[in-house]
Amino acid sequence: MASELKTRINDELKTAMRAKEKARVAVLRLVMAEFKRIEVDERIELDDARVLAVLDKMLKQRRDSITQYEQADRPELAEQEKSESLVIQEFLPQPLTDAELDEIVDKAIAQTGASEMRDMGKIMGLIKPQVQGRADMADVSKRIKASLG
Structure with missing residues (x-):
């Protein structure tokens, strides 16, 4: 089943190209290229859930880069990553x-009956599909540890 989200992103890419928004076009092309790479490598067509996972991963990469650039005192590169993050x-x-x-x-903790740290995998497995693309998994992990800890 084709992804509606992927189609929407492709339509946005065409709109950005017509409007000559170079920065936006570059980010959307990057996103579409990543979708294409996965589809070719795995011989599949991405569904909305997988598209969300890819976008989530790309956003996390941008966040990590922003942190690294800010620590390295490279504000111009951090700004570039921030603008890409906004588009994604x-x-x-x-x-x-x-x-x-x-x-x-x-x-999730109540559902799994989890009471100690070794149950973390079960909890994460239950939570991840619910929060994909809507929350940072590192933040979710911290919250689980705080609840179990």
Whole structure:
């Protein structure tokens, strides 16, 4: 089944090209190239869930780069990554609030009956599909550790 999200991103790319928005075109081409690479490598057609996972991964890469550039005192490169992040975020669902995230973590812990750190994998497995593209998994991990800790 073809991804509606992927189609939307491709349409946005065409619109950006017509509007001659060079920076936006560059980011969207990068995103589409990553989709194409995965489809060719794995001989599959991406569905919306996988598209979200790819976008989420690309956003995380940008966040990591921003941190590294800021530590290296390279504000111009950090700004570039921030602008790319904004374009990628447009296609991700609305981020979860702290309260919503805490509720999801608490429910998952209750569902799995988890009580110690070794149950972390079970909890993460349950939570990840619910929060894909809507929350930073490192943040989710910290919340689980705090709840179990």
